[in-house]
Amino acid sequence: MVTSAHRIGLDAVSRAAYEANRLAAVVLPGEATNAFRDALERESKPMAQYVLGQILENADLAVAENRPMCGDTGLPRFYVKVGNEAAIEGGFVGFERECRRAVADITQDLQMRANRVHPLTRQNPGNNVGVFAPSIDYSFEPDADWVELTAVHKGGLFGSDYRMLFPADGIDGIKRFLLDTLSSSARRGLSCPPVVVGVGLGGTKDQAVRFSKEAACLRVIGDSHPDPDVAKLEDELMELANRTGFGVMGVGGDTTALDVNVEIAYTHTGGIPVAVSQFCLAYRRATARIHADGAIEYREDPRWFTPYYRREGIE
Ligand code: SF4
Structure with missing residues (x-):
């Protein structure tokens, strides 16, 4: 008792x-600070370098002044x-x-x-x-x-979307949906990239949306899903997201996503529900x-x- x-x-x-x-x-978590620093080191575009520098400076000021x-x-x-x-x-x-x-x-x-x-x-x-x-x-x-x-x-309200795919759409269909979602938000700066992308795959529609948000907000940047097939998809989607070239705040550059995390749930044999959420650069x-x-x-x-x-x- x-x-x-x-x-x-x-x-x-x-x-x-x-x-x-x-x-x-x-307080920006250490994993995000490190990811922004790594992105700055890799970045080849001057405007994106400038914005990344401002993000890091802003994070220091927020702590020093105890403000959002x-x-x-x-x-x-x-x-x-x-x-x-x-x-x-x-x-x-x-x-x-x-x-x-x-x-x-x-x-x-x-x-x-x-x-x-x-x-x-x-x-x-x-x-x-x-x-x-x-x-x-x-x-x-x-x-x-x-x-x-x-x-x-x-944050990143405008970076979420859902689509019902058929099994025949496969991994190409998932990639297409990710690109459509990123391009509709990142180019206009609506989700404030660089983002952590969460992809919810399977389950029911509401589960896919829920797991996409949890994958974006509650995993650690740089970790991998324990299922090797899912981890491989995470790597492929991450490469794809950054090949778009949308870059920090959509100004063009090498880093659009700091990470892509995929969570799966067993689903109906006839479909692949897929949802995308984005956790913006205010990684709170x-x-x-x-x-x-x-x-x-x-x-x-x-x-x-x-x-x-x-x-x-x-x-
Ligand atoms: S960085 Fe700020 S303004 Fe931009 S999506 Fe996040 S919370 Fe909104």
């Missing part, structure tokens, strides 16, 4: 949700991984209340732009909280009594693990795609 001594307190949830959002808004790295907040959201043995004071209703409050508080404290509006009336509550906002998605982990929350401030995300004793650890790698999350059969 879980006693109150082993329940995660709401005070710890509140602190973790607030600080994870502050870190996401202000981009004037556009994107859409704050949470990905929550729950240990199978975890319990929370006030339950998950209390947990979600703290998450919503943290978004409102950090919006005010960091003077983040209030982006969330009613889709018809455009009424703006002024705090990035509203109907179904921020979204909170869950996954679970065996043999753990902690709860982890990853705050993501997702931070993770907090809240332990049962109230201790909080912050880190950059969300560790979202665990073997349990990607499980394949009946254990």
Whole structure:
């Protein structure tokens, strides 16, 4: 039986949700900084070199002044991984209340732009909280009594799309769709490249879209999918994305994508649902693990795609 001594307190949830959002808004993760530096070293076009230099300088200034790295907040959201043995004071209703409050508080404290509006009336509550906002998605982990929350401030709104392919379309069809999506957004700077591209392949339509976003936002730049066929496709798509030459902010150059991550889900035998999402150059995300004793650890790698999350059969 879980006693109150082993329940995660709401005070710890509140602190973790607030600080994870502050870190996401202000601090560019080390993997992204390194990827921008590598891109700058490789870049052959002067204008793209200049823009990459400005991105790195902006990242340093954001930390020095504790201010958001981009004037556009994107859409704050949470990905929550729950240990199978975890319990929370006030339950998950209390947990979600703290998450919503943290978004409102950090919006005010960091003077983040209030982006969330009613889709018809455009009424703006002024705090990035509203109907179904921020979204909170869950996954679970065996043999753990902690709860982890990853705050993501997702930009690149115009870089997402979905297409239903037939099996005969194959890998060429997937590549065609990626090119169509990148060209409709990158050339006009609508997704603010260089981006991390997430491709969701298979499952149902809603799963493909969901996994494309998670692949864009919750993998680590430079990692590979454990399935060698999927990893090979990631490499091919990455090469293709950068051969477009759209470059940083669409000014033309060698780096359009910092990475391409593909996630798969078993799908209907008659089709290949495919979705593309892009995580813009404001690569904003931070993770907090809240332990049962109230201790909080912050880190950059969300560790979202665990073997349990990607499980394949009946254990
Ligand atoms: S797409 Fe990203 S970098 Fe561009 S304005 Fe939006 S949040 Fe900022």
